Amino acid sequence: MRTPMFLLSSMSLALAAALAAAMTPIQAYSADGNPRVNQRGYLPEAPKVAVYATANDAAQSWELWRNGALVASGMTARKGADAASGERLHHIDFSNVDIEGEGYELKVGGDRSYPFAIDDQVFTGPLYDAIRYYYHNRSGIEIEPQFTGGGRSSYAPDAKLARPAGHIGVAPNLGDYNVPCWPGTCNYSLDVSKGWYDAGDHGKYVVNGGISVWKLLNAYERNQHFGKHKDAFADGTLNIPESGNGVPDLLDEARWQMEFLLAMQVPEGEALAGMVHHKMHDENWTGLPLAPHEDPRQRYLVPPSTAATLNLAATAAQSARIWKDIDPDFAARCLTAAQRAWQAAKQHPDVIYKDDFNNGGGGYGDQDVSDEFVWAAAELFVTTGDASYKHDIQWDEDLAPDWAWPQTRIPALMSLAMVPADHSATLRERARGTLVSLADKLVAVIDSQGYLLPLGNEEYYWGSNNVLANKLAITALAYDFTGEDKYAQATLKSVDYLFGRNALSLSYVTGHGAHAVKQPHHRFWAGVLNSSYPWAPPGALAGGPNPGLEDDVAKAALSGCESKPQTCFIDDIGSWSTNEITINWNGALVWTLAFVNDLAEAGDGPDPDPNHDPVAAFxxxxxxxxxxxxxxxxxxxxxxxxxxxxxxxxxxxxxxxxxxxxxxxxxxxxxxxxxxxxxxxxxxxxxxxxxDDGDSQGACEYIIQNEWNSGFVALIRIHNQGSTPLDGWEVNWEYSDGTLIDNHWNANLSGQNPYKASPLDWNKTIQPGAYVEFGMVGQKGSATAQTPTVSGNVCHY
Missing domain, CATH: 2.60.40.10 (Immunoglobulins)
Structure with missing residues (x-):
């Protein structure tokens, strides 16, 4: 992880006090990674705004290079102080550059960005990598070498990513074909061998698993109803075992999870029949590294909950309409399960998960299930047209834009607004209006933030990257509903944050970016701990900055970051509170990348033979x-x-x-x-x-005022030795020993060796016999502070 460093020169307390009024804190950044950019790259017609961090509020000269050639240049636009990062920021807008290619690099003085591309396929690899994440995390099936990469993903098959089937009852495994209930809670067992492992652990959860598969299926529905390329998820796009069966690969992958959710429903004849078990996992936590087939722990079903039951009702109803013409038998099975779950939840509306079962797996406790009732009712109504569900579809127009597994009203609105069913037309228009109104608020937040993202300073909590990506589904749909570019642009600008345009200049998506996350918290992708295990493949989204610092690694490494929440992240496999990866977070990444990739493939890009503006330089x-x-x-x-x-x-x-x-x-x-x-x-x-004709009436003097072992304070004094006022001045100087200026006062300073200074409004004119002076603090390039020659329109030697 690369973090900003604050540089404090060694100086006497007296000198520090004397300069306090003139100086601002000196913030130094590494030469690489500042300016901060989307390290994956940009679509040719997308907004392209980099962020440059510097303590200098003056506009800075920037240059865009590609493979050694200057492409564009300009001046930065000051954004100012940014509370989330603790930095002072400038923006660099190079949106008019649309020439496709690799090897782009932004430079500001000696600072440079990580390389990036401009290409209409820039998000294609990340999208399919993000979807392939789910195959790699399947339970109950061997991950075969030939399916570990390929398709439209960015990487080829890699045998090291292969592994035996996990949790199929082969020693040392004790599950998942015949998993009993937690001792003392029921007397039956269930075959729950399919599904996806939830996160860094090997637990499988209905609450969280439900919203995860829903995101993939909703992305599929969005593609079918609004996408320009209906075959984006077609059979063969992922290279998974089911490829070639005539069914879209995304649906094959989602079905693996749906089979698990369906299997978690309490059988007929049992107490709480129709309800759904909240989750299943090991009786105790396991350590790292550990492949699924190596897990020796007993696994149990956790008692049913209303929240889990409504998760199945919602996702099974959604699946029923999607598979209706693809696999009618599976669709009917899903609808029956959804209706059973709905009736069971209505009979047991307050079966709330208790924290008695948190050892060995995450809780995913939800104390308020009113939103789950709205979600399940909406999905059932859209699928069936049964008006009896409409009574439970209620929402306030001032709904908050946050949504996740505990808050599911917005998923309800997304399905209502998206699916073109005649019986839901009235609710569809109202849902669209609500979502567009929310999108307007998010656009305002994005434009207000230094790093151009839809998160306020209080929203950097556990899974903050998921919070961001979820919100982008709202701005994306607003574009689908209205066609207004501002919503697509807001979505694209925010995606840049995930791929490196952030305070850490870090891509949070594994395998994508010169400086990307490498060590997510995961039991099998633990190559950093043991070379016999693989490293994470491309396409996994890390949780992101979290000032809660719930794990010991983050607490030790990041203490004090809370005032700059965007910096509260560490790429360490032990930091599960900042660096874990999960099926719901990757679902948000899939949804968002599916939208932006569709923008590129829609054919709305530049003319295939455009005329590009020239570059002026002299x-x-x-x-x-x-x-x-x-x-x-x-x-x-x-x-x-x-x-x-x-x-x-x-x-x-x-x-x-x-x-x-x-x-x-x-x-x-x-x-x-x-x-x-x-x-x-x-x-x-x-x-x-x-x-300068050599007859200037001015004289320029460079004065070393103080110096210490590593730095110095200097003044440049400009005398008017003539009989008339000097109106306007500019001076230049250059150090030959590598001296650097850290701060200055009483002048505008530009350049970085050579330096150029010009006046402020109040000291522009020098009266006869008077002088002006400005000062600077710097780092010496040699043992003794150098005294350079000062030249300019008012200097005469």
């Missing part, structure tokens, strides 16, 4: 009052011949790749180059040129 060389100009560094991405026009800043103009101009008087002139390509593309660049 150098200056002043000799007395003569200025020589060279624009050879300008280029055109399409290879077009360029035309060059100059404005010398004194009323005169010129043309040509190179030019020379003689000025009538010394001064600072704004020289502008405009280049055009003959096809409507153009670019311009303005730079200041200083012309």
């Amino acid at each position: 150098t200056t060389n002043a000799a007395g009052l003569t200025l020589s100009l060279d624009a050879s560094a300008s280029n055109d991405p399409d290879g077009d011949t360029l035309n060059y026009q100059w404005d010398f800043g004194d009323g005169a103009v010129g043309s040509g790749k190179t030019a020379s101009h003689e000025y009538a008087a010394p001064g600072v002139y704004n020289v502008t180059l405009k280049v055009t390509d003959g096809r409507g593309g153009e670019a311009s660049l303005t730079q200041q040129a200083i012309l």
